Amino acid sequence: MGLGRALSVALVGLNGHVIEVEADIGQTLPAFVLLGLPDASLNEARERIRSAAQNSGIPLSRRKITVNLIPASLPKRGSGFDLAIVMAALNAAGDVRRTERTVFLAELGLDGRLRPVRGVLPAVLAAFGAGCVEFVVAEANLAEAQLVAGAKVRGYDSLAQVALDFEAKAPNLVLGSTTFNDSLLASRARSEPAGKGHAAVDLAEVAGQAEARLALEIAAAGGHHLMMVGPPGSGKTMLAERLPGLLPELTDQEALEVTAIHSLDDAGNGVTALVRRPPYERPHHSASTASIIGGGSGIPRPGAASRAHNGILFLDEAPEFDMRVLQALRQPLESGELVLHRSAGTAAYPARFQLVLAANPCPCGKATGKGIDCQCTPMARRRYFGKLSGPLLDRVDIQLQVNKVQLSQLSDQTPRESTAVVAQRVQLARDCQRERLIPFGLEHNAELTGKILRGPLRLPPKDTEFVDRAMGAGILTARGYDRVLRLAWTVADLNGRTHPGPDDVSLALTLRQRGAGQ
Numbered sequence: 001m002g003l004g005r006a007l008s009v010a011l012v013g014l015n016g017h018v019i020e021v022e023a024d025i026g027q028t029l030p031a032f033v034l035l036g037l038p039d040a041s042l043n044e045a046r047e048r049i050r051s052a053a054q055n056s057g058i059p060l061s062r063r064k065i066t067v068n069l070i071p072a073s074l075p076k077r078g079s080g081f082d083l084a085i086v087m088a089a090l091n092a093a094g095d096v097r098r099t100e101r102t103v104f105l106a107e108l109g110l111d112g113r114l115r116p117v118r119g120v121l122p123a124v125l126a127a128f129g130a131g132c133v134e135f136v137v138a139e140a141n142l143a144e145a146q147l148v149a150g151a152k153v154r155g156y157d158s159l160a161q162v163a164l165d166f167e168a169k170a171p172n173l174v175l176g177s178t179t180f181n182d183s184l185l186a187s188r189a190r191s192e193p194a195g196k197g198h199a200a201v202d203l204a205e206v207a208g209q210a211e212a213r214l215a216l217e218i219a220a221a222g223g224h225h226l227m228m229v230g231p232p233g234s235g236k237t238m239l240a241e242r243l244p245g246l247l248p249e250l251t252d253q254e255a256l257e258v259t260a261i262h263s264l265d266d267a268g269n270g271v272t273a274l275v276r277r278p279p280y281e282r283p284h285h286s287a288s289t290a291s292i293i294g295g296g297s298g299i300p301r302p303g304a305a306s307r308a309h310n311g312i313l314f315l316d317e318a319p320e321f322d323m324r325v326l327q328a329l330r331q332p333l334e335s336g337e338l339v340l341h342r343s344a345g346t347a348a349y350p351a352r353f354q355l356v357l358a359a360n361p362c363p364c365g366k367a368t369g370k371g372i373d374c375q376c377t378p379m380a381r382r383r384y385f386g387k388l389s390g391p392l393l394d395r396v397d398i399q400l401q402v403n404k405v406q407l408s409q410l411s412d413q414t415p416r417e418s419t420a421v422v423a424q425r426v427q428l429a430r431d432c433q434r435e436r437l438i439p440f441g442l443e444h445n446a447e448l449t450g451k452i453l454r455g456p457l458r459l460p461p462k463d464t465e466f467v468d469r470a471m472g473a474g475i476l477t478a479r480g481y482d483r484v485l486r487l488a489w490t491v492a493d494l495n496g497r498t499h500p501g502p503d504d505v506s507l508a509l510t511l512r513q514r515g516a517g518q
């Protein structure tokens with residue numbers, strides 16, 4: 001009897017920590033001791049592992065087995081350590097060859113099947129970055145793990161197959177233990193991750209709304225946040241649903257980040273390819289703060305804001321959301337990251353999304369034009385928009401009034417520009433700004449800081465006359481001033497100009513002032 005070792009990964013948010021699994025077999029009565037701050041689901045691994053090994057034809061030693069998860073100070077959770085623990089124990093007993101250089105990530109069934117686990121992609125990324133090269137995962141997680149270029153990944157259906165590949169000496173290995181429910185695992189492997197993309201819809205389907213279409217194009221080109229205020233049926237949701245189609249495909253790095261987040265989701269076991277299209281999240285207005293921002297028991301899990309990373313977070317009927325949810329969005333809108341502190345640990349998730357808000361002009365939605373049909377009291381209107389605080393709206397670049405569509409616009413047979421045509425202009429504009437922003441380490445105009453706008457990209461006073469006057473009158477805050485200039489740069493990029501002129505700044509200021517407030 002000796003000491004066996006294997007490797008696994010503990011995830012805290014998207015950050016992975018390589019865990020060394022030590023197994024020691026003593027000379028005392030049978031027992032199984034698990035050390036290293038395991039949670040309840042990991043503590044249950046003791047019985048799963050014994051049954052899985054027994055039913056695979058390679059039973060564990062009947063002596064006392066002590067398993068230590070290093071570093072012991074880091075909390076461990078989940079069933080993904082099962083395979084590493086059993087392989088370390090088998091290595092300690094001399095039943096398999098050395099395993100200390102291989103990372104094992106899989107849950108065990110009582111019959112010895114290897115079941116997929118969540119978060120395999122970020123786990124493999126973290127371990128590979130730490131110098132690990134060899135990985136063993138469940139067959140259903142193989143395609144996901146292989147997304148990490150350079151990693152040597154092997155997928156197996158059962159513990160017996162893993163043991164055989166690691167030169168198991170047991171003569172009675174049960175290699176046929178995976179026949180039950182194979183169809184379920186196969187279907188899970190074929191499934192697509194939650195929020196992977198958005199159904200193809202065309203901008204040409206939107207009747208009228210020329211100003212809203214222009215605002216949508218500008219938002220897509222510069223990565224700007226957008227708010228639309230208008231009566232029910234004016235097309236706010238239609239416009240928001242077509243914004244993802246205007247965005248370029250994700251780069252390799254962006255796709256890895258998005259896919260890693262979806263890998264942590266409940267449906268993430270079916271990730272088979274990188275998510276190339278920007279994600280689109282549309283939570284219901286009754287959603288809790290934890291479901292939008294992230295949270296839950298133990299280590300916080302990602303919410304809709306993180307699942308929308310590098311994509312769109314659309315809050316329809318925004319004033320109906322809980323005010324705490326709306327206020328919690330202020331921090332990721334500025335930093336592009338959510339850091340969630342809980343007693344069990346701190347998790348950091350990327351959350352660089354485009355926020356799209358939609359709201360009615362009042363609770364009944366009829367306060368348009370002269371507002372004759374509106375029966376809302378002034379207090380009800382103030383309370384309705386009161387949830388959209390000034391600091392939140394100040395972070396939204398485009399604030400647009402969307403009017404009702406007229407009958408003549410609905411019946412107009414003039415061909416409208418399609419998503420593909422507008423997306424080409426958006427791509428050209430993004431190429432221009434990416435080339436201009438390379439020295440600053442930025443990609444989109446929406447990321448421009450005041451230091452850059454008033455430094456290397458400073459515009460002459462004659463071009464900023466309109467926005468200077470608005471700030472002097474108290475209409476804009478300092479943050480709003482910078483956001484108008486960001487919009488002006490995007491308008492110039494779409495028009496093929498090297499820098500904004502007075503007309504571009506004027507249009508940017510107009511788009512900034514059409515919403516419910518500043």
